[in-house]
Amino acid sequence: MKANSPSVLLIYTGGTIGMIENPDTGALENFDFDHLITYVPELKRFNINFHSFQFDPPIDSSDMDPSFWVDLVKIIDRNYDNYEGFVILHGTDTMSFTASALSFMLENINKPVILTGSQLPIGKLRTDGKENLLTAIEIAAAQYPNGEPIVPEVCVFFENHLMRGNRTIKHSAENFRAFSSFNYPPLATVGIHIKYEYNLIRKVDKNKKLKAHYLYDPHVAIVTLFPGIQRDIVAPVFENEKVKAIVLRTYGSGNAPQRPWFIDLIKRATKRGVIIINITQCAAGSVEMQRYETGIHLLDSGVISGYDSTTECAVTKLMFLLGHGYDYEKVKKLMSSDLAGEISKMEDY
Structure with missing residues (x-):
């Protein structure tokens, strides 16, 4: 020594x-x-x-x-x-x-x-x-x-x-x-x-x-949007009773298709208590759901902004929060909060 x-x-x-x-x-x-x-x-x-x-x-x-x-x-x-x-x-x-x-x-x-x-x-x-x-x-x-x-x-x-x-x-x-x-x-x-x-x-x-902390819950899924996405392919994820949270990887600043079947899947999942976090597929940038109508539909359906989170961060943060047994509203609140320097909100720029 x-x-x-x-x-x-x-x-x-x-x-x-x-x-x-x-x-x-x-x-x-x-x-x-x-x-x-x-x-x-x-x-x-x-x-x-x-x-x-x-x-x-x-x-x-x-x-x-x-x-x-x-x-x-x-x-x-x-x-x-x-x-x-x-x-x-x-x-x-x-x-x-x-x-x-x-x-x-x-x-x-x-x-x-x-x-x-x-x-x-x-x-x-x-x-x-x-x-x-x-x-x-x-x-x-x-x-x-x-x-x-x-x-x-x-x-x-x-x-x-x-x-x-x-x-x-x-x-x-x-x-x-x-x-x-x-x-x-x-x-x-x-x-x-x-x-x-x-x-x-x-x-x-x-x-x-x-x-x-030693608690985690891995009942989290990732859904990445793409042109031609089909209901019968993604519905099993949104309707799976074991899924507690979904990381939704959307286009651009948080945009998604406005197809009725897709919005319906999201509404029924969030109503059931599934946390859905919107993050962009882009390597850089942040989600702004209020920016376009295609994002506003998600916001109105109960989807939460993940701001500029990475996929890796959104998934592990959800596992961490769900593992503590927090209720739906607390998880939503904490996912929108900066716990360890992981997100920047638009007002932070």
């Missing part, structure tokens, strides 16, 4: 970043993070104490499940007082879902929780994993002179950009810059120096303690 040095807990859930190539078979295999220094010797140069925790077995990103979000929250909660920051190594495919979920499940977080990963395994010569890992650790340990953390929130760091976790989407399966935050600027950009945008980072109430 380095005296008077910040401590970071590294949590490996799985994913490409933690893989090396078997020299005999050429297959990618997960490596033991207890030997992390062997693969990333640059870590020795940090004036940071760090320990690692590894999911056993590691989880492929596409197999990520809300129960694993609970596991992550438990790990962070149990170790909260022992570390200045946390780095979660995660597969890229569902990283934005996990980052969004943790932003709600770790209420009053006042330490950095940085998710990162890579497009190439850390054992590859051209890997982006080393740079992402090293910088994520440095950000997780970054403090002001008074010892307070610089970035006390859940973030994603990828390819020189630190982004608020619940604002991110994975936009590329090919490029090293795989993630973007279209509706909120980066919290930091990395070049020769790490340039923090202090005014964009969430301010914390130091008098509030971390409140870890």
Whole structure:
């Protein structure tokens, strides 16, 4: 242990970043993070104490499940007082879902929780994993002179950009810059120096303690509109008695077909107590249902604006709120509220 040095807990859930190539078979295999220094010797140069925790077995990103979000929250909660920051190594495919979920499940977080990963395994010569890992650790340990953390929130760091976790989407399966935050600027950009945008980072109430949440309800569905959408295809979702909430991915600023059968499905679902959240299919921009008649019909049918939420954020926020057993009106109210920096209303611009 380095005296008077910040401590970071590294949590490996799985994913490409933690893989090396078997020299005999050429297959990618997960490596033991207890030997992390062997693969990333640059870590020795940090004036940071760090320990690692590894999911056993590691989880492929596409197999990520809300129960694993609970596991992550438990790990962070149990170790909260022992570390200045946390780095979660995660597969890229569902990283934005996990980052969004943790932003709600770790209420009053006042330490950095940085998710990162890579497009190439850390054992590859051209890997982006080393740079992402090293910088994520440095950000997780970054403090002001008074010892307070610089970035006390859940973030994603990828390819020189630190982004608020619940604002991110994975936009590329090919490029090293795989993630973007279209509706909120980066919290930091990395070049020769790490340039923090202090005014964009969430301010914390130091008098509030971390409140870890473990409840969720996954009875949420996503319906994406497209030209030619048919009633007999989507009706089973709207009429399913087990569905408690629907994320409706609409056109443009929140527009949808005005076909009577579609509006009827929505009205009957909302009357039954199904929460329907309107978010745009566009990568950037916000829902404004009052703007066009096609959006006003949705508003009149009981649909709630998701403002500029990402799909990942809307889904995980609904799971979080439904898991707490809140009634219909409270869920509607909280979905329209900014709980963790996840939405900007038009009056915020």
